[in-house]
Amino acid sequence: MSRSARLLDLVQILRRHRRPVSGRTLADAIGVSIRTLYRDIATLQGQGAPIEGEAGLGYVLKPGFMLPPLMFTDEEIEAIVLGSRWVAKQPDKRLAAAAADALAKIAAVLPDDLRDDLDATTLLVGPRSESIEAIDLGIVRQAIRDERKLGFLYRDAGGAASKRLVWPFALAFFDKVRVMVAWCETRQDFRHFRADRMSGLTTTGIRYPRRRQAMLKEWRAGLDAPGRNGGKDASG
Incomplete structure (x- = not known):
C-alpha cells in the first residue's frame, strides 16, 4: 500500500468514530507501527486535516472535513x-x-x-475515430445543460433530409459515432440522432417544458419496456 493510500485509509477510519481513538487502535487498523502512525497523523494535520488529540489520549477528526482529490488507489x-x-x-x-x-x-x-x-500507467487508448461531425458537439452539450431546444437538418441512413426541432437531454459516445438522445417535436417521441448526420445546428434559446432528468428517466424506462427500444433512430 502506498503512503498516500494509507493516509486516505486513516482519514476514513477516523471518520467512522465520533469519540477519540487510541493511536494503537489506529496503527493496528492500517497495519503500521505506532511511530509511523504518529508521523501519519502529523502529515495529515500539516495538510489541514482537523485532527485533535495526542499520544496517550487518542485522536478524533472534526466533522465536515473533506480531503482534496489528491489520494487515489x-x-x-x-x-x-x-x-x-x-x-x-x-x-x-x-x-x-x-x-x-x-x-x-x-x-x-x-x-x-x-x-x-x-x-x-500502461492502459492505452486506440486510434482516434475517423468519423467526423459537421456540428460542434460543445453546442449540444451546452443545450443539454441549459435545457434548451435545438434545431437542425438531419439525414437518415438513406440520405433523406428533414428539419427537426428537439429537446436534447443526453449525448452518447461510441467508438465510431456520437448519438444525441432527444424528444423530437416532429415525431412526438424520443429519437436518437447520429451527430455525423446532423448539419445546420441552431440554438433557439427556448427552454423546453420538461426537466432533462425526468426525460432521461422516462427514456431509460422505455429501454426495458416490451416492444420498445427507448426511442427509435431518427429514420422515422
Whole structure:
C-alpha cells in the first residue's frame, strides 16, 4: 500500500468514530507501527486535516472535513487516466482539451509516488475515430445543460433530409459515432440522432417544458419496456 493510500485509509477510519481513538487502535487498523502512525497523523494535520488529540489520549477528526482529490488507489488512477485519454481522442475538441487539462491539473497536485503511477500507467487508448461531425458537439452539450431546444437538418441512413426541432437531454459516445438522445417535436417521441448526420445546428434559446432528468428517466424506462427500444433512430 502506498503512503498516500494509507493516509486516505486513516482519514476514513477516523471518520467512522465520533469519540477519540487510541493511536494503537489506529496503527493496528492500517497495519503500521505506532511511530509511523504518529508521523501519519502529523502529515495529515500539516495538510489541514482537523485532527485533535495526542499520544496517550487518542485522536478524533472534526466533522465536515473533506480531503482534496489528491489520494487515489492504483485502480482509481488507472480509471482516471484511461477515461481522460479516451475523451482526449474524441472529435469533440473542447471536451478533448478539457480532459487533457483536467489530467494535467490532477497530476500537478498529486504526491510524488502517485504522480509516478499516473505517468507509468500502461492502459492505452486506440486510434482516434475517423468519423467526423459537421456540428460542434460543445453546442449540444451546452443545450443539454441549459435545457434548451435545438434545431437542425438531419439525414437518415438513406440520405433523406428533414428539419427537426428537439429537446436534447443526453449525448452518447461510441467508438465510431456520437448519438444525441432527444424528444423530437416532429415525431412526438424520443429519437436518437447520429451527430455525423446532423448539419445546420441552431440554438433557439427556448427552454423546453420538461426537466432533462425526468426525460432521461422516462427514456431509460422505455429501454426495458416490451416492444420498445427507448426511442427509435431518427429514420422515422
